[in-house]
Amino acid sequence: MANLSSEFIGIKSPNPFWLASAPPTDKEYNVRRAYEAGWGGVVWKTLGMDGPPVVNVSGPRYGAIYGPDRTLLGLNNIELITDRPLEVNLREIKTVKRDYPDRALVVSLMVPCDEESWKFILREVENTGADGVELNFGCPHGMAERGMGAAVGQVPEYIEMVTRWVKTHSRMPCIVKLTPNITDIRKPAEAAQRGGADAVSLINTINSITSVDLDLFAPEPTIDGMGTHGGYCGPAVKPIALNMVAEIARNAETRKLPISGIGGVTTWRDAAEFMALGASNVQVCTAVMTYGFRIVEEMIAGLSAFMDQKGFTATSELVGLAVPKVTDWQYLNLNYTTKAVIKQEDCIKCGRCHVVCEDTSHQAIAMAADRTVTVKDEECVACNLCVDVCPTGCISMQELPVGTLDPRTGRPVGTPLNWTEHPNNPSGSAAACAREPAE
Amino acid sequence: MTTSQFQPGIMPGRLPAEDYCHAFADTAPPLTDHAARVAADRCYFCYDAPCTTACPSGIDVPLFIRQIATGQPEAAAVTILSQNIFGGLCARVCPTETLCEGACVREVAEGKPVEIGLLQRHATDRLQAAGVHPFSRAERTDFSIAVVGAGPAGLACAHRLAMKGHEVTLYDARLKPGGLNEYGIAAYKAPGGFAAKEVAWLLQIGGITLLENWALGRNGTLADLLEDHDAVFLGMGLAGVNALTIPGAEHATPATDFIAHLRQSEDLATLPIGRRVVVIGGGMTAVDAAVQAKLLGAETSTIVYRRSQPEMPASLHEQDHAQTHGVRIVPNATPVAIRKDEVGFEVEFARTATRDGTMTLLEDTLRLKADQVFTAIGQTLGPVPEGLTITGGKIAIDATGRTGLAKVWAGGDCASGGEDLTVTASAQGRDAAEDIHAFLMGA
Incomplete structure (x- = not known):
């Protein structure tokens, strides 16, 4: 079994699976259970300033969207940072770290935007023996209106300023957690790096309304007839998170900045995908809020088996392997040609590939009277929709080698040619200069 | 009075009174x-x-299931009932394993179809429980149609004609409407008087006058009906049964009579049943009779079928149902004589073999002791009015239900085409109504 031990910005953990700062990490009780279950690290739920504790709603604070059989695909929350007294959290953090010295324990922080507040809280956290801090610049609800959370994370200058304070007043490793509620994720990442951040973690939750109560005509979760946007997370946000992680990993300015990947990680495979796109470790929340802490057993076993299979001896060997394969559209080979191929013996004749191609795409799948579906190579543009909607996965894309005749175009498949080189590109070579592909 | 399962002869009350309710409870409880x-x-x-293709009534199954999935079972029911007004009963009695579910991808x-029958029941039950009749009548016409037989074909026809604004007189030979839904199917498939409730719900459409205890030939002729009405639909089902032609045939009783009697029984504990029951036949009626005999407390219940078991008209699901209820199925044996003995009867069978599709009798015989012998070897068309063309023992109709006679349509078990199923009868009644409507309005 492969060794999963991980070192992230100097913080050691027995595996790269951490729990994200969120409801599951709000108390000693939960965190002990998480460590007992096998989680490699925990980012303690965000602490605020000393003083009167934060107040949460006492009605529903989560909303969800579902797939078939009520499989939870996306979760939204309007919970705030910890609503327990600061000294209680600090005491528990100290105790837990003492009892689990081999596990990572990072403390998430969110205090007002003045240097004194940060100086104060950092000293308090340092005294607990915690391994590091994570700056919550992402929380999109409740705290942003008070000038914290996403209100800081959406302004790169603030990120840089606060990060610098943190690095000035503390020797602890510092992770800056980024909000996805911006237009270009590279800007806040660059700002964090300028401020001296040791790493970034992303994504925090996405502004969202998950559903509307059609009797009350109010957003859900509904509090006394009213609702507000919350932060969206879970499997549904994974594609957004993967893209943002990759954007930072392949950005020339930030390519050396360590990343902790967050967003819908549910299985070992999700974790491996984040790591391949440049995350050194992953943080998990919705999956444990759906199934409980034990899922980490599958993640540990799965990633180990995968690493054994690939011959990796350390998780660091996996990190970033897919980054060089992420490019801009204009550098894709436009002569690369595939065709849908249906494995007839696995086809159950539901006809969905036929109808979606017929109704919404390229009329490239015929259905015979006996319901046998066949690909019309002369029409197939290889869009992959049939592959995506097939319930059994019996359709795949097969590459036509260079030189073979493409029945759709009537021409042989050409050698690699991207848009910057393409004769139809009106700006010709100018586009090639716009942006060089990542190495 | 309590007897026991082991007392010879034909006796009522073989089970403790409280057991009947359990025995005849819903065979496939709702979801x-x-x-x-x-x-x-x-x-x-x-x-x-x-x-949908496999459904004789063409119910849009994916649509109604999607409506259930999106939280609108009542709308799902309307989708079902627009095609088949007997969607509720069909959800209970259809051999779905050979129809919709058999065709499910x-x-x-996975060898596990979507539970279409149970989902259909879920939707239609919701609508019935809400007491809603979702259809209304079009602007009234001056046309009047006679429908003979208040079984599924006749009622489906009458309902669709009433929807179109016509007046319908529904003539039925029995004392209650419903036909085989009321008198024919096994009690545990639609307990709680479901068939009667469904008919009452169906008649809420209005415009249908029911005339009970009126039989064609006995109380009036086709000519009378044609004189009084603008069109006639014949849906009187199969009034006769095939009988054995062997020595002692008189000792056997038709399984359909037994089932009809059971269905109308107020108290199943008063219904006499033999200690050892033998049912001759291999279709759904044979299964319904044999299983219900067992449920009434018969010690043994045996279906004897003349051909091999895979050739039985009863579906595999039905055969499983029989066997899991303790019914023994004996294939490849055909009766040659029924003899009375000191406590009951002895039925003698010749063993058979099928070679190249033809059945031959073997020398070997089988003798079964029986207190009660039922026959379920097919039903036959009763007397029909003159002038109708008969094909394969049924009234010949075209795709729209027209018979060879002007202004006379037919459908259901008495008519040609399709299997003898409630769903087929309902679809034929509906289609004939559409054609009658087109004919009358075009006239």
Whole structure:
């Protein structure tokens, strides 16, 4: 079994699976259970300033969207940072770290935007023996209106300023957690790096309304007839998170900045995908809020088996392997040609590939009277929709080698040619200069 | 009075009184809301769905299941009932394993079809429980139609004609409407007087006058009906039964009579049943009779079928149902004589073999002791009015239900085409109504 031990910005953990700062990490009780279950690290739920504790709603604070059989695909929350007294959290953090010295324990922080507040809280956290801090610049609800959370994370200058304070007043490793509620994720990442951040973690939750109560005509979760946007997370946000992680990993300015990947990680495979796109470790929340802490057993076993299979001896060997394969559209080979191929013996004749191609795409799948579906190579543009909607996965894309005749175009498949080189590109070579592909 | 399962002869009350209710309870209990949602989520919404193609009444199965999945079971029921007004009963009695569910792509994929029958029941039950009749009548016409037989074909025809604004007089030979839904199917398939409730719900459309205890030939002629009405639909079912032609045939009784009697029994504990019951036949009626005999407390209940078991007209599901209820199935034996003995009868069978499709009798014989012998070897068309063309023992009709006689349509078990199923009868009644309407309005 492969060794999963991980070192992230100097913080050691027995595996790269951490729990994200969120409801599951709000108390000693939960965190002990998480460590007992096998989680490699925990980012303690965000602490605020000393003083009167934060107040949460006492009605529903989560909303969800579902797939078939009520499989939870996306979760939204309007919970705030910890609503327990600061000294209680600090005491528990100290105790837990003492009892689990081999596990990572990072403390998430969110205090007002003045240097004194940060100086104060950092000293308090340092005294607990915690391994590091994570700056919550992402929380999109409740705290942003008070000038914290996403209100800081959406302004790169603030990120840089606060990060610098943190690095000035503390020797602890510092992770800056980024909000996805911006237009270009590279800007806040660059700002964090300028401020001296040791790493970034992303994504925090996405502004969202998950559903509307059609009797009350109010957003859900509904509090006394009213609702507000919350932060969206879970499997549904994974594609957004993967893209943002990759954007930072392949950005020339930030390519050396360590990343902790967050967003819908549910299985070992999700974790491996984040790591391949440049995350050194992953943080998990919705999956444990759906199934409980034990899922980490599958993640540990799965990633180990995968690493054994690939011959990796350390998780660091996996990190970033897919980054060089992420490019801009204009550098894709436009002569690369595939065709849908249906494995007839696995086809159950539901006809969905036929109808979606017929109704919404390229009329490239015929259905015979006996319901046998066949690909019309002369029409197939290889869009992959049939592959995506097939319930059994019996359709795949097969590459036509260079030189073979493409029945759709009537021409042989050409050698690699991207848009910057393409004769139809009106700006010709100018586009090639716009942006060089990542190495 | 309590006898025991082991007392010879034909006796009532073989079980403790409280056991009957349990024995005849719903054979396929309804889905809970949660189970219905899970089941509905399994539907792939196939293109040109094979389940719909396999349904004799052409119910849009993927649409109604999608409506259940999106939280509108009542709307799902309307989708079902617009095609088949007997959607509720068909959800209970259809051999779905050979129709919609047999065609389901998930049967191909996993050997587990979407539970279409149970989902259909879920939807239609919701609508019936709400007491809603979702159809209304079009602007009234001056046309009047006679419908003979208040079984599924006649009632479906009458309902569709009433919807179109016509007046319908429904003539039925029995004392209650419903036909085989009321008198023919096994009690445990639609307990709680479901068939009668469904008819009452159906008649809420209005415009249908029911005349009970009126038989064609006995109380009036086709000519009378044609004189009083603008069109006639014949849906009187199969009044006769095939009888054995062997020595001692008089000792056997038709299984259909037994089932009809059972269905109308107020108290099943008063219904006499033999200690050892033998049912001759191999179709759904044979299974319904044999299983219900067992449920009434018969010690043994045996179906004897003249051909091999795979050739039985009863579906595999029905055969399983019989066997799991303790019914023994003896294939390849045909009766040659029924003899009375000191406590009951002895039925003698010749063993058979089938070679190249032809059945031959073997020298070997089988003798079964029986207190009660039922025959379920097919039903036959009763006397029909003159002038109708008969094909294969049924009234010949075209695709729209027209007979050879002007202004006379027919459908259901008495008419040609399709299997003798409630769903087929309902579809034929509906289609004939559409054609009658087109004929009358075009006239």
